[in-house]
Amino acid sequence: MAMDLTTLNNSSNEDAAHAFMQCCVSERWVERxxxxxxxxxxxxxxSAADSNWKNLDDADYLQAFEGHPMIGDVSTLRAKYANTKELASGEQSSVNQATEDVIQALAAGNKAYFEKNGFIFIVCATGKSAAEMLALLEARLPNDSATEIVNAAEEQRKITRIRIEKML
Structure with a gap:
């Protein structure tokens, strides 16, 4: 849904909300x-996107995280990392083909992360290989859930900014 800034500014509240919802599904952020x-x-x-993201409640962040598909099973990961060109509409376009070991480790790590924290592993994947994603996952897995909400919220902020750029 590409639009220019003038169109966004002049859109109805409903249309603007729909546009922002494509960037982040936190209802409170969209409303702001x-x-x-x-x-x-x-x-x-x-600047508004960043400031409106700050100081949301954990529930708002968790709602935003739910807008991402869970990647946990090996077949989904194989499909995700098989193509290096058009994954997640370019968000993961620099991901290199992953080895089977990396795919298996990502699947196990994603599952462990979800079981520990109650939400999926969120990372801004732009420009990161599957091996880099695995290293980030393994580095964050020991953190407690409170720390991970903060980490994931910052990654979501980055993802949202990229999606805003794509929207305009």
Missing amino acids: MVNSRPFADIEALN
């Missing part, structure tokens, strides 16, 4: 973004 319009320029939009 709709109410922050009009934006003078892209920098103002990005």
Whole structure:
């Protein structure tokens, strides 16, 4: 849903909410973004996106995380990392073909992370290989859930910014 800033600023609240929901599914963040319009320029939009993301409740962050598909089984991971060109609409376009060992380890790590924290592993995958993703997952797995909500929220913020850029 590509649009320009003028169209976004002049859209109905419903249409603007729909556009922002494509970037992040936290209802409170979307509401804040709709109410922050009009934006003078892209920098103002990005600044609002960041400031509206800050100080949300953990429940709002968890709602945003639910907008991501869970990647846990080996066949899903094989499919995800098989193609290096158009994964997640370019969000993971630099991912290298993963070895079977890396795929198996990612599957196990994602499952362990979800079981420990109650939400999926969130990372901004842009420009990261499957091996890099595994290293990040393994580095964050020992953290407690409170720390991981903060880490995942920051990764979600990065993902949302990329999606905003794609939207415009």
